[in-house]
Amino acid sequence: MSWDFTDLLDGVVRSAEYVEDYKRYMGLPEKEVKSETVGHIDTSASGSLEIKNLTFTYAGNAQPTLRNINMKIESGKKYALVGTNGSGKSTLMKLILGLYDDYDGEIFIDGRNINEFSQMEINSGITAVFQDFAHFALPFRDLINLGKEIPSSDAEIIKAAGDLALTGLIERMEFDLGRSLGKLLKDGTDLSGGEWQRVSILNAVMRQSKIVILDEPTSALDPILESSIYRDFAQACKDRTLLSISHRLGSISDADEIFVLADGEIAEQGTHQELMHKQGLYYRMYSLQKKWYENKLA
Amino acid sequence: MTYVLVWRALFTKVFQKSPRELLFLAIMALGQACMVIVQMIVLENFLDHVNNTDSGFSHFFLLLFAAIIANRFLNGFFNYSVNMFIKKIQKTTEVIFIEKMLRIPLESFYDVDFEVRKSQAKQGAKTAPLFLMISLMIVFFNIPFFILFSIYLARQYPLLLVCTLIAILSGIFAEVKNRKQFGILEDSIAVSRREAEYYLSCIADKEYFKETRLFNGFGYFRRKYKESASQFAVQSYKTEKKAFFNTIISQGAKMLAYILILLLLLYSLANHFISLGVFGAIITALTNLFTLIDDTVHRDIGNLSHFYANIKSYVEFIDSETEEQKSDIDLPQEIEFRNISYTYPHENRAALDGLSLCVKKGQTLAIVGENGSGKTTFSKIILGLINPREGKIFANGHEIKLNAGRVSGLSAAFQDYQRYELMLRENVCISDVSKNIVDQTVHKILDRFGIFCDDRKTFARGLETVLSRSFDGTDISNGQWQRIALARAQYRESSVIVLDEPTSAIDPLEESALYTQFAQMCENKTGIMITHRLGLARVADRIAVFDKGRVTEIGSHNELMTLHGKYFDMYTKQSALYLRCEF
Numbered sequence: 001m002s003w004d005f006t007d008l009l010d011g012v013v014r015s016a017e018y019v020e021d022y023k024r025y026m027g028l029p030e031k032e033v034k035s036e037t038v039g040h041i042d043t044s045a046s047g048s049l050e051i052k053n054l055t056f057t058y059a060g061n062a063q064p065t066l067r068n069i070n071m072k073i074e075s076g077k078k079y080a081l082v083g084t085n086g087s088g089k090s091t092l093m094k095l096i097l098g099l100y101d102d103y104d105g106e107i108f109i110d111g112r113n114i115n116e117f118s119q120m121e122i123n124s125g126i127t128a129v130f131q132d133f134a135h136f137a138l139p140f141r142d143l144i145n146l147g148k149e150i151p152s153s154d155a156e157i158i159k160a161a162g163d164l165a166l167t168g169l170i171e172r173m174e175f176d177l178g179r180s181l182g183k184l185l186k187d188g189t190d191l192s193g194g195e196w197q198r199v200s201i202l203n204a205v206m207r208q209s210k211i212v213i214l215d216e217p218t219s220a221l222d223p224i225l226e227s228s229i230y231r232d233f234a235q236a237c238k239d240r241t242l243l244s245i246s247h248r249l250g251s252i253s254d255a256d257e258i259f260v261l262a263d264g265e266i267a268e269q270g271t272h273q274e275l276m277h278k279q280g281l282y283y284r285m286y287s288l289q290k291k292w293y294e295n296k297l298a
Numbered sequence: 299m300t301y302v303l304v305w306r307a308l309f310t311k312v313f314q315k316s317p318r319e320l321l322f323l324a325i326m327a328l329g330q331a332c333m334v335i336v337q338m339i340v341l342e343n344f345l346d347h348v349n350n351t352d353s354g355f356s357h358f359f360l361l362l363f364a365a366i367i368a369n370r371f372l373n374g375f376f377n378y379s380v381n382m383f384i385k386k387i388q389k390t391t392e393v394i395f396i397e398k399m400l401r402i403p404l405e406s407f408y409d410v411d412f413e414v415r416k417s418q419a420k421q422g423a424k425t426a427p428l429f430l431m432i433s434l435m436i437v438f439f440n441i442p443f444f445i446l447f448s449i450y451l452a453r454q455y456p457l458l459l460v461c462t463l464i465a466i467l468s469g470i471f472a473e474v475k476n477r478k479q480f481g482i483l484e485d486s487i488a489v490s491r492r493e494a495e496y497y498l499s500c501i502a503d504k505e506y507f508k509e510t511r512l513f514n515g516f517g518y519f520r521r522k523y524k525e526s527a528s529q530f531a532v533q534s535y536k537t538e539k540k541a542f543f544n545t546i547i548s549q550g551a552k553m554l555a556y557i558l559i560l561l562l563l564l565y566s567l568a569n570h571f572i573s574l575g576v577f578g579a580i581i582t583a584l585t586n587l588f589t590l591i592d593d594t595v596h597r598d599i600g601n602l603s604h605f606y607a608n609i610k611s612y613v614e615f616i617d618s619e620t621e622e623q624k625s626d627i628d629l630p631q632e633i634e635f636r637n638i639s640y641t642y643p644h645e646n647r648a649a650l651d652g653l654s655l656c657v658k659k660g661q662t663l664a665i666v667g668e669n670g671s672g673k674t675t676f677s678k679i680i681l682g683l684i685n686p687r688e689g690k691i692f693a694n695g696h697e698i699k700l701n702a703g704r705v706s707g708l709s710a711a712f713q714d715y716q717r718y719e720l721m722l723r724e725n726v727c728i729s730d731v732s733k734n735i736v737d738q739t740v741h742k743i744l745d746r747f748g749i750f751c752d753d754r755k756t757f758a759r760g761l762e763t764v765l766s767r768s769f770d771g772t773d774i775s776n777g778q779w780q781r782i783a784l785a786r787a788q789y790r791e792s793s794v795i796v797l798d799e800p801t802s803a804i805d806p807l808e809e810s811a812l813y814t815q816f817a818q819m820c821e822n823k824t825g826i827m828i829t830h831r832l833g834l835a836r837v838a839d840r841i842a843v844f845d846k847g848r849v850t851e852i853g854s855h856n857e858l859m860t861l862h863g864k865y866f867d868m869y870t871k872q873s874a875l876y877l878r879c880e881f
Contacts, residue, residue, distance in 0.1 A: 006377050060767075063755060084805040085777030086756075097512060123514050131776055134506040137496065147514030168670070172647070183408065190408070190642065193713060194669030207513075216776075216802075222668045222830050223872040247805050250875025285806035286876075292813065292833025293873035 045110050045125060046075035047210025047241040049096065054105035056095060065091045067264045069105070075210065078234055078242045080252035082282065083261035089245050090131065092261070093213055096243075098122040109211070123147070127209040131216040131245075133200040135191075137182035140173065143199070144206050152206050160205055163232055164198045165225055194221050201229070205236045212237055214244045218251060226251060249286045258282065301606070305433060307613045308426060315390045319383045323431060326376045327438035333372055334586065335446040337365040338579045346575030380431065387427035391612070395423040398616050404683040409643040414488050415611055422612025425605040432598045440594050447587060454576050455566055458559060462587070465555035469595035472548030476541040476603055483537040484607035487530050494526035548595070556588060629707035629793040630693040631659040633680065633824075638689035639847075640675055649675040650686070651847035659793060662817070662825035664835035666868065667844030673828045674713065676844070677796050680826065681708050709792035713799040713828075715783035719766035722751055725782055729790040737761060743788055746815065747781040748808055777804045784812070784819075794824040801831065813837060832869045841865065 054069040066088045073079055083089050095103055098114055107114045109125055117125070136143050145151035152160075154177050161170050173179045173189050180188040181199065191199065197217065204212055214233070218226045230251050234242060246252045253272040260268040260275065260282045268280050275282040313320055344358040406412040444466065451459040500506045500519045510516060563580060566572045572580075634656040641648045650672045657663055657680075665673050678684045691698050709729060718725050726743065727735050740761060744751055756772065757763040764771030765782075774782075784800055797816075801809045813834050819825065827838060835841050836855045843851040843858070843865045851863050858865040 006374075010381070084807055086775045087805075090775070094508075099508065099511075119511070120514060123512055128512060130508065132505075134500075134509045136500065136506070136509075142518065146518055147516075183413075190645065192670045193674075203513075223666075223832055223868040224668060226830065227871040227875060247809070248875070249806060250872070253875070288810040289806045289833070290876040291810070292831075292836065293869075293876045 045210045047125075048075040048110055049073040049211060049241065049243075050108040050111075051096070052106045052108070054092075054095065054103060054107065056091060056100065056103040058091075059102075065264050066095070066103075069264075069266055071259060071266065073211075073241060073243065075241050076239055077256040078254075079244070080255035080258045081243060081245045081261060082247070082249060082252070082258060082285070083267075084281075087261040088264040089261055090215060093128065093215055093243075093245060096213065097126055097128055124207075125209055126211040126213065127204045127207040128213040129200050129204045129215060129217050133196070135182055135196055137180055137188060139178050139180050140199075141177040143181065144203055146203075148207070157202075157206065160236070161202055163236060164202050164205070164229070166195065166198050166202060169195050169199075194225065197221060198225075198229075201233065205233065209240070211241045211243070214242070214246075216246055217244070218246065218248055249282075249289055253286075304606070304610050304613050307617060308430065308609060311394055311613075311616060312387060312390055312426070312430060315394070316387055319386050319390075320430070320434065323380070323383060323434045324438045326372070327435050328442060330369075330372055330376065331439045331442040331446065333365070333369045334443055334583075335450065337362075337369050338447075338450065338583045340365045341582060342573075342575040342579035344575070345578040346573050349574045384427045384431055387430060388424065391423045391426040394616060395420065395612070403685065404678065405643065405685070414492070415615060417492060418484070418488055418608050418611035419615035422605075422608035422610070422615075425608055426612060429602060429605045429609050432602055436594065436598060440590065440598075443590070447583060451580070454572050454580070455562070458562055458580070461555045461559045461562065465552045465559075465588070466591055466595075468548045468551030468555070469591055470599065472544040473595050473599040473603060475544045476600070479537045479540050480603050481607045481610075483533060487533050490526045490529045490533070494523055494530060497523040497526060552588075552591065556584075559584065631793070632692075632694055633657050633794070634692040635679070636690045636692070638676075638679060638686040638691070640672075640679065640684065640686050642675075648847055650679070652689075653844075653848050655842060655849055655852075657794070657824050657826060659824050660822060661840065662820050662827065662838040664838035664841045665826065665828045665844055666830070666832060666835050666841060666865065671844040672847040673844050674798055675847075677710065677712075677798050677826070677828060680794070680796055681710055707792050708794045708796065709787045709790035710796040711783045711787035711798065711800055713802070715779070715786075717765065717779055719769055719771075720764065721761065721771075722749075722757060722763050722765060722782070723761035725765055726785050726789050729786045733789075733791065740789070743785045744782075747785045747788075748811065749778060749781050749785065777808065780804055781808070781812075788819055792823065794826065795820060796826045796828075798828045799830065800827065801829075801834065832865075832872050 049071070050073065051069050051071040054066060055064050056066040057064040069092065081089055081092070094100055096107060098117070098119055109117065109122070114122060136146075138146070141151075141154065141157065144157050157177060158170055158175070161167065169189070169191065181191055181196075182188050183190050198221070201214070201217055204214070217233075218229055221229060226248065230244070244252050244255065252258065256271070257269060258272060258275055259266055260280070262281055268275055268278060268282055270278070272286075276286065309320075340358070340362050344362045347356060347358045448459050448462070451462060497519045500510055501516060501523070510519060563572075563577060567574070567577045636654050638650050638653045639648055640650040653672070653676065655676075665676065667673055675684070679686055718728060720728070722744075723735065723737070723740055726740050727733070741751065751757045751760045751763070754760075756774065756778075758772065765774055765779075767773045780801070781804065784797070787795055787797065800816075801812055804812060809831075816825070816827065816834070816837060825838070827834070829835055839854070840852060841855060841858055842849050843863070845864060851858055851861055851865050853861075855869075859869065
């Protein structure tokens, strides 16, 4: 009897605690979701982006991470964003993707303020490859078609995978795109770091978004792939707007425009040639990196 | 392994570490069993006394009163303290699990089967204390109680004993059958449970949620989660249903036995086979007994069989063979690898295929090659994290056994280095816990890698800053993490240092500084660096080009360039990125 009673009492007290936690969780502030439907692609979208007087401070930080950013990105052109570690590159990318709301200033996609977009609309208008991209242990086909209204066919996926030097992986999977990536499931195929990176790039390519952002996409790629991946990617995204974030200055030097971020501000902008003539931060970074490939090591 | 063997293995493991807790449980249980019987005998005497004399109040009444109070007190105390003991034992079983994990060879982690067994064993570590407690209760309370009660019954009227045994056995029979069912169930749902957990983490975990949102993947994962969860539920339901039928049959048998006992008792009383006192004592004890049978059979044995599959995995996991990690050679001067081959579990293609290479102290070696050429696998072999399937390894000229951790005094920074959600200081010092932590040393090393812990803007509490926002600290950038990973590798006392792609997330200014530091870092050490940055590889004394799990070219930068082979090809391509567009 005493067993039942103490047991019950114990149970009630303990569950009451969990109920509190649950209540607190359910009471967390929510982001307004404007539309629950799967975002569809606005075919009239051109893929231009404009940022005006953007300032952003992380909650709990005293100093703003980004200060007074102004950027104009025209549709179909290729842009690069470079800068030192901690200069705010990744934060800027997250703001453009609509992951944070509480910023000062304005961001426009195709001339419309992103406040007016639903998250779904932003998601289908812009796609991104993150530096710390997730290793989704899903069937290959499902990953590529994740959240897409019109799924890509296997033939399309295999062809695009070939363009990104993923033929080896497809062969290992015996051309069965229903097999899982990673080792979660028994039939899963393990991928190397470079393969994961190319799969995440492929995933971005296969999305029809007009704007594509690449955050440090070549860090795990070997020199042969690195030298061609930007070109292949630009080729695959011919009519799309491309914004690459990279520390490998050699591989982004042919961008239409390069933005140099320093301490949360745009310090320099222009083409490779213009920035080299300026002899500023970009020049210094580029020269340092280049030095390692010059005939005589200093 | 049979049921008894599993139990014995678990019991001896835990008894070695927490003997007092187990002894306490056993003694308390035995004490309670005796008390119940004592109470019964006192009740019999009291009733007979009241029946035979007219005065109701006597020392028998006081005795009965004392017996009931003592019984309740003991019971209450036990129930109150048992949770605490369970917690203590749980700590023991989990520590045993963790200690075992440390001895598991790394290659096991590439095996899906191992993951399943591991998660079952982990579950087993959690339920083991309850399992032990319940089984101790059965051995030291239920069984002694049944035996004592049986002796009592047999002395009064043997037929009563027969009926009671029928009631008990029918319950046990159903549970044994159910146990098998749940064993099968646990094996079959382990995979779908893991899947369901994974899909949930794809929606909610920090690692995934950014992209899940970006790709509008929520609906997909919700559907997948529902699929796995319902598969899980359907399988559980089927088993529960089978178990339910078994239970109905055993309950029916028990009910019949109960009615039979009552009739027998009334008959015996009417014919004066037993006294009124015995009748009263048995009737009271019977209520206790049947509650107890219900509890034992449906709750306790039910729980035991529920836990059993996981407990079995736990015991098997703990007892599985792992080689003792003993290093033959500390701080080696030279390591030579001959014809090393390695294939990952469940893969067809060899990651390393007859690779030979020698590394000497004081030299720096750069390893370059295409993605998938076996560079990272080789680094794991050097560090003794995985064992080659074939080949020989020599340290300082002596052949060494191919077991994990065969050489000590090695340090490394991996491509996928760990971001511990701990203090900055701990994040550096974790690489060598044998050293006494001197803040000045940590400071100096961090400074060298461009992490300035006095910069209160980033590190509000200096070395004490926790590197995670979820623990009231700060989130730092990938580049900063990478530098901490290098500082961590440097901190460890070592003669060999392996750096796998050490600068991939570092900006050009830092990178250049780190390249120059690399030579310093490897001073008096063997430096092995895996990199795609051929500019960095040039700094090394020798460069080894890996291709399909073998070394195809080896030599200095200049030597390799004159070969006009793979290295030449790669270097030309990469340097072209910097040299083509001149202004």
